Amino acid sequence: GAGVSQSPSNKVTEKGKDVELRCDPISGHTALYWYRQSLGQGLEFLIYFQGNSAPDKSGLPSDRFSAERTGGSVSTLTIQRTQQEDSAVYLCASSLGAQPIYEQYFGPGTRLTVT
Protein backbone atom coordinates (compact mmCIF):
# COMPACT_ATOMS: atom_id res chain seq x y z
CA GLY A 1 0.00 0.00 0.00
CA ALA A 2 0.94 3.66 -0.18
CA GLY A 3 3.35 4.96 2.39
CA VAL A 4 3.67 8.42 3.90
CA SER A 5 4.08 11.06 1.22
CA GLN A 6 5.44 14.59 1.57
CA SER A 7 5.49 17.56 -0.74
CA PRO A 8 7.40 19.33 -2.03
CA SER A 9 10.48 17.12 -1.96
CA ASN A 10 12.71 20.19 -2.18
CA LYS A 11 12.01 23.81 -1.39
CA VAL A 12 14.32 26.78 -1.76
CA THR A 13 13.08 30.02 -0.29
CA GLU A 14 14.43 33.45 0.56
CA LYS A 15 14.95 34.51 4.12
CA GLY A 16 11.83 36.14 5.51
CA LYS A 17 9.36 34.28 3.29
CA ASP A 18 6.71 31.87 4.62
CA VAL A 19 6.67 28.20 3.56
CA GLU A 20 4.14 25.40 3.82
CA LEU A 21 5.12 21.75 3.90
CA ARG A 22 2.57 19.01 3.37
CA CYS A 23 2.28 15.48 4.74
CA ASP A 24 -0.13 12.72 3.64
CA PRO A 25 -0.09 9.96 6.26
CA ILE A 26 -0.91 6.31 5.73
CA SER A 27 -4.67 5.83 5.58
CA GLY A 28 -6.11 4.80 8.95
CA HIS A 29 -3.17 6.07 10.99
CA THR A 30 -4.44 8.26 13.80
CA ALA A 31 -1.08 9.61 14.98
CA LEU A 32 1.02 11.99 12.90
CA TYR A 33 4.44 13.37 13.80
CA TRP A 34 6.74 16.06 12.43
CA TYR A 35 10.49 15.88 12.96
CA ARG A 36 13.38 17.99 11.72
CA GLN A 37 16.76 16.63 10.70
CA SER A 38 19.74 18.94 10.44
CA LEU A 39 23.50 18.40 10.40
CA GLY A 40 24.17 19.94 13.75
CA GLN A 41 21.11 18.77 15.68
CA GLY A 42 20.33 15.32 14.33
CA LEU A 43 16.68 14.27 14.18
CA GLU A 44 14.47 16.20 16.58
CA PHE A 45 10.78 16.03 17.40
CA LEU A 46 8.61 19.06 16.54
CA ILE A 47 4.92 18.26 17.04
CA TYR A 48 2.49 15.38 17.04
CA PHE A 49 -1.24 14.90 16.52
CA GLN A 50 -3.29 12.04 17.91
CA GLY A 51 -6.90 11.73 16.78
CA ASN A 52 -8.98 14.66 17.96
CA SER A 53 -6.76 15.45 20.96
CA ALA A 54 -4.91 18.75 21.27
CA PRO A 55 -1.53 18.44 19.53
CA ASP A 56 1.69 18.13 21.51
CA LYS A 57 3.63 21.21 20.36
CA SER A 58 6.43 20.88 22.87
CA GLY A 59 9.16 20.51 20.23
CA LEU A 60 8.38 23.57 18.12
CA PRO A 61 11.49 25.80 18.26
CA SER A 62 9.70 29.14 18.02
CA ASP A 63 6.30 30.72 17.43
CA ARG A 64 7.19 31.05 13.74
CA PHE A 65 6.41 27.34 13.46
CA SER A 66 2.85 26.03 13.42
CA ALA A 67 1.08 22.94 12.15
CA GLU A 68 -2.43 21.77 11.58
CA ARG A 69 -4.07 18.52 10.67
CA THR A 70 -7.34 18.72 8.78
CA GLY A 71 -9.96 16.01 9.02
CA GLY A 72 -7.62 13.74 10.92
CA SER A 73 -5.58 13.13 7.78
CA VAL A 74 -3.39 15.57 5.84
CA SER A 75 -1.11 17.85 7.84
CA THR A 76 0.61 21.11 6.96
CA LEU A 77 3.67 22.51 8.72
CA THR A 78 4.02 26.26 8.26
CA ILE A 79 7.17 28.25 8.92
CA GLN A 80 6.72 32.02 8.91
CA ARG A 81 9.49 34.53 8.23
CA THR A 82 12.00 31.79 7.49
CA GLN A 83 15.56 32.10 8.78
CA GLN A 84 18.72 30.42 7.53
CA GLU A 85 18.82 28.20 10.61
CA ASP A 86 15.49 26.71 9.48
CA SER A 87 17.33 24.95 6.64
CA ALA A 88 16.90 21.24 7.28
CA VAL A 89 15.03 18.14 6.15
CA TYR A 90 11.52 18.08 7.57
CA LEU A 91 10.23 14.54 8.08
CA CYS A 92 6.69 13.42 8.70
CA ALA A 93 5.74 10.07 10.23
CA SER A 94 2.46 8.35 10.98
CA SER A 95 1.44 5.40 13.15
CA LEU A 96 -1.67 3.48 14.14
CA GLY A 97 -1.64 5.14 17.55
CA ALA A 98 0.51 7.44 19.68
CA GLN A 99 1.73 4.71 22.01
CA PRO A 100 5.40 3.77 21.55
CA ILE A 101 4.45 0.18 20.67
CA TYR A 102 3.17 1.38 17.30
CA GLU A 103 5.78 1.68 14.59
CA GLN A 104 6.25 5.12 13.09
CA TYR A 105 6.46 5.11 9.31
CA PHE A 106 8.43 7.99 7.87
CA GLY A 107 8.00 9.85 4.63
CA PRO A 108 10.96 10.81 2.42
CA GLY A 109 11.09 14.34 3.82
CA THR A 110 11.08 17.87 2.44
CA ARG A 111 14.53 19.41 2.07
CA LEU A 112 14.20 23.10 2.92
CA THR A 113 16.93 25.56 1.99
CA VAL A 114 16.66 29.16 3.14
CA THR A 115 18.94 31.52 1.21
Add this chain to the structure above:
Amino acid sequence: QKEVEQDPGPLSVPEGAIVSLNCTYSNSAFQYFMWYRQYSRKGPELLMYTYSSGNKEDGRFTAQVDKSSKYISLFIRDSQPSDSATYLCAFAGGTSYGKLTFGQGTILTVHP
Protein backbone atom coordinates in the same frame (compact mmCIF):
# COMPACT_ATOMS: atom_id res chain seq x y z
CA GLN B 1 24.23 16.63 29.05
CA LYS B 2 22.41 15.31 25.98
CA GLU B 3 19.69 12.76 26.62
CA VAL B 4 21.22 10.46 24.00
CA GLU B 5 24.83 10.09 22.88
CA GLN B 6 25.73 8.27 19.69
CA ASP B 7 29.11 8.28 17.95
CA PRO B 8 28.47 9.73 14.49
CA GLY B 9 31.40 7.85 12.95
CA PRO B 10 31.81 7.58 10.05
CA LEU B 11 32.45 3.86 10.26
CA SER B 12 33.96 1.98 7.31
CA VAL B 13 34.25 -1.82 7.32
CA PRO B 14 34.95 -4.57 4.77
CA GLU B 15 32.16 -6.83 3.58
CA GLY B 16 31.59 -9.72 5.99
CA ALA B 17 32.74 -7.83 9.09
CA ILE B 18 30.80 -7.67 12.34
CA VAL B 19 29.61 -4.14 13.05
CA SER B 20 28.87 -2.79 16.51
CA LEU B 21 26.86 0.41 16.94
CA ASN B 22 26.20 1.93 20.34
CA CYS B 23 24.18 4.56 22.16
CA THR B 24 24.06 5.74 25.74
CA TYR B 25 21.12 7.56 27.29
CA SER B 26 20.46 9.43 30.50
CA ASN B 27 16.64 9.49 30.76
CA SER B 28 15.54 6.68 33.10
CA ALA B 29 11.95 7.05 31.83
CA PHE B 30 12.87 5.59 28.45
CA GLN B 31 11.22 2.18 28.21
CA TYR B 32 11.26 1.52 24.46
CA PHE B 33 14.45 1.11 22.48
CA MET B 34 14.67 1.18 18.72
CA TRP B 35 17.13 1.19 15.87
CA TYR B 36 16.27 2.88 12.61
CA ARG B 37 18.14 2.64 9.32
CA GLN B 38 18.18 5.59 6.94
CA TYR B 39 19.42 5.41 3.38
CA SER B 40 20.56 8.57 1.65
CA ARG B 41 17.69 10.90 0.73
CA LYS B 42 15.13 8.58 2.34
CA GLY B 43 13.17 8.61 5.59
CA PRO B 44 14.25 6.38 8.48
CA GLU B 45 12.80 2.85 8.63
CA LEU B 46 12.45 0.75 11.77
CA LEU B 47 15.00 -2.03 11.99
CA MET B 48 14.74 -3.36 15.54
CA TYR B 49 12.48 -2.67 18.51
CA THR B 50 12.62 -3.89 22.09
CA TYR B 51 11.38 -2.85 25.51
CA SER B 52 13.37 -5.07 27.84
CA SER B 53 16.96 -5.62 28.82
CA GLY B 54 18.72 -8.42 27.02
CA ASN B 55 19.22 -9.45 23.43
CA LYS B 56 16.83 -9.61 20.51
CA GLU B 57 17.86 -11.25 17.26
CA ASP B 58 16.46 -10.83 13.75
CA GLY B 59 18.48 -12.46 11.02
CA ARG B 60 21.89 -10.81 10.85
CA PHE B 61 20.87 -8.13 13.36
CA THR B 62 21.01 -8.31 17.15
CA ALA B 63 19.80 -5.53 19.44
CA GLN B 64 21.13 -5.46 22.97
CA VAL B 65 19.79 -3.37 25.85
CA ASP B 66 21.38 -2.86 29.24
CA LYS B 67 19.00 -0.70 31.28
CA SER B 68 21.23 -0.69 34.35
CA SER B 69 24.04 0.91 32.36
CA LYS B 70 21.70 2.91 30.10
CA TYR B 71 23.43 1.49 27.07
CA ILE B 72 22.08 -0.06 23.88
CA SER B 73 23.84 -1.71 20.97
CA LEU B 74 23.12 -3.00 17.51
CA PHE B 75 25.28 -5.74 16.03
CA ILE B 76 25.32 -6.56 12.35
CA ARG B 77 26.84 -9.90 11.38
CA ASP B 78 28.22 -10.70 7.93
CA SER B 79 27.79 -7.07 6.87
CA GLN B 80 26.88 -6.39 3.25
CA PRO B 81 27.37 -3.33 1.01
CA SER B 82 23.56 -2.94 1.12
CA ASP B 83 23.89 -2.26 4.87
CA SER B 84 25.64 1.03 4.06
CA ALA B 85 23.37 3.65 5.61
CA THR B 86 22.98 5.86 8.66
CA TYR B 87 21.87 4.01 11.79
CA LEU B 88 19.89 5.92 14.39
CA CYS B 89 19.08 4.78 17.88
CA ALA B 90 15.73 6.01 19.18
CA PHE B 91 13.99 6.02 22.53
CA ALA B 92 10.46 6.52 23.84
CA GLY B 93 8.64 6.34 27.14
CA GLY B 94 7.67 8.28 30.21
CA THR B 95 6.24 11.72 29.57
CA SER B 96 7.55 11.70 26.01
CA TYR B 97 4.98 8.99 25.20
CA GLY B 98 4.99 8.25 21.47
CA LYS B 99 7.43 10.92 20.39
CA LEU B 100 10.88 9.59 19.72
CA THR B 101 14.21 10.91 20.94
CA PHE B 102 16.96 10.07 18.45
CA GLY B 103 20.70 9.78 18.60
CA GLN B 104 22.82 11.72 16.09
CA GLY B 105 23.12 8.68 13.82
CA THR B 106 26.19 6.66 12.81
CA ILE B 107 27.16 6.65 9.13
CA LEU B 108 28.20 3.14 8.10
CA THR B 109 29.90 2.16 4.86
CA VAL B 110 30.50 -1.50 4.01
CA HIS B 111 32.92 -1.81 1.14
CA PRO B 112 33.16 -4.91 -1.10
